[in-house]
Amino acid sequence: MLQVTFIKAHKEDIIARLAKRNIDATQMINDAIAFDEDRKALQTSLDNTKAESNALSKEIGNLFKSGETQKANLLKEKTTQLKDAIKNFEQELKDKVDALDELLYKIPNVPNPIVPAGNTDEDNEETFKEGDIPKLHDNALPHWELAKKYNIIDFELGNKITGAGFPVYIGKGARLQRALIAYFLDKNTAAGYTEYQVPHLVNEASGFGTGQLPDKEGQMYHVTADNLYLIPTAEVPATNIFRDTLLNENDLPITITGYTPCFRREAGSYGAHVRGLNRLHQFDKVEILRVERPDNSYQALDSMVNHVKSILQDLKLPYRILRLCGGDLGFTSALTYDFEVFSTAQDRWLEVSSVSNFETFQANRLKLRFKNSEGKNELCHTLNGSALALPRILAGILENYQTEDGIKIPDVLVPYTGFEMIS
Structure with missing residues (x-):
């Protein structure tokens, strides 16, 4: 299986060399790069949401310690929303990673430059x-x-x-x-x-x-x-x-x-x-x-x-x-x-x-x-x-x-x- 980092760094060369297999891999390679960009964006959103949730939990703890119970309870409602968002991001991320892996499994290895072109x-x-x-x-x-x-x-x-x-x-x-x-x-x-x-x-x-x-x-x-x-x-x-x-x-x-x-x-x-x-x-x-x-x-x-x-x-x-x-x-x-x-x-x-x-x-x-x-x-x-x-x-x-x-x-x-x- 090709690594996405390798695909990104050698996109045009990979497409040209896979053409020796009589495959136009342009769409698959572009899709792999796009899936990975989507994956990274989802990972960033997930990390940011988790960080916000963690920060909010600390703030809620401090509010309870200081006796500001009503304010703390209001913030707890937001943490519930953040937890739901985290679950959604995790599922979306899993689906995107699975889709990327499924695509990568379908892309054959890149022929060495000395492999001759040919059909049979x-x-x-x-x-x-x-x-x-x-x-x-x-x-x-x-x-x-x-x-x-x-x-x-x-x-x-x-x-x-x-x-x-x-x-x-x-x-x-x-x-x-x-x-x-x-x-x-x-x-x-x-x-x-x-x-x-x-x-x-x-x-x-x-x-x-x-x-x-x-x-x-x-x-x-x-x-x-x-x-x-x-x-x-x-x-x-x-x-x-x-x-x-x-x-x-x-x-x-x-x-x-x-x-x-x-x-x-x-x-x-x-x-x-x-x-x-x-x-x-x-x-x-x-x-x-x-x-x-x-x-x-x-x-x-x-x-x-x-x-x-x-x-x-x-x-x-x-x-x-x-x-x-x-x-x-x-x-x-x-x-x-x-x-x-x-x-x-x-x-x-x-x-x-x-x-x-x-x-x-x-x-x-x-x-x-x-x-x-x-x-x-x-x-x-x-x-x-x-x-x-x-x-x-x-x-x-x-x-x-x-x-x-x-x-x-x-x-x-x-x-x-x-x-x-x-x-």
Whole structure:
């Protein structure tokens, strides 16, 4: 959530940068400033009325002490009027603050100046590419066919148990899935990230804290009886560890990693491009998260990007990095880099990670601050990234590592799987 002070100080720049998201934010920004001016005026009126009431109460007390009862009683009638006015001002102030907050919740984060303008993922900028695309044998198959051939993932069984988008992993498929999770966590902790196990359901306050609510409410599974939400990513519970927290500067940076299943309704997603593991309602993901000083957050973002690079290099998968354009940028992000792995059997790129800097956007919603060297409270910057999301990584391994004799396991995973081939 943007701060009103920031909006006032950078009004024209904010409107211009939000235009990269293909949003004309002029009215929202003007309304936010007007609401805040109204709020300040109401606060002044409330403070003045309270001061007048307090002064009058003292005067009444003095009048009673001096025996001027009749005069004191006349003034008491005025204090009753002032108390009614105070209640009215307090209600008006609450309504205005709620209206301002509701509006601010609807304004997306301001894109970093280097975010390219654009409408769709076709306008994203490729910033890096590495790895050779393997040449497959003539009878190469997409991963959903390989899964059936080697009985390692059963999509139909998952559909029977729950519905489409909930696969069942079997035998070596389950072992490979577990191996990827363990490898990712080991890689992340070796890089200095502290492992956390977090809840898989969150309350409404947590959803608002990281920006999933109200923006992505329709994409989340809602447990209505308890008003809890199944997490769409470990980012939500892990970041909310620090909600309503004042840190010391020497506590930073905070670096966290964690594995969770993730749940996304993905309403309206159909077609061949979402077949198999390409898009699921339940999937596994290992996340990395950082809480940083503002002056170090973009250096930290580069570090996270390089870390995800190293994982894909270890797996020896061809990949590329995209800087997302304004039209493809997430609601809470100031700058996002997407990693995509090339699926040779499908002849297309598959997104496997997003690494984002949210600057102060989440921290303001979370009330996450630190005490700087001058002793002043300052908003932190938050960042997160997938390291990595499993479904499309698994799809990439199955498809790119297939041979006529079976599916070879990447060397780095063999110590975790205990086998070198699925056949």
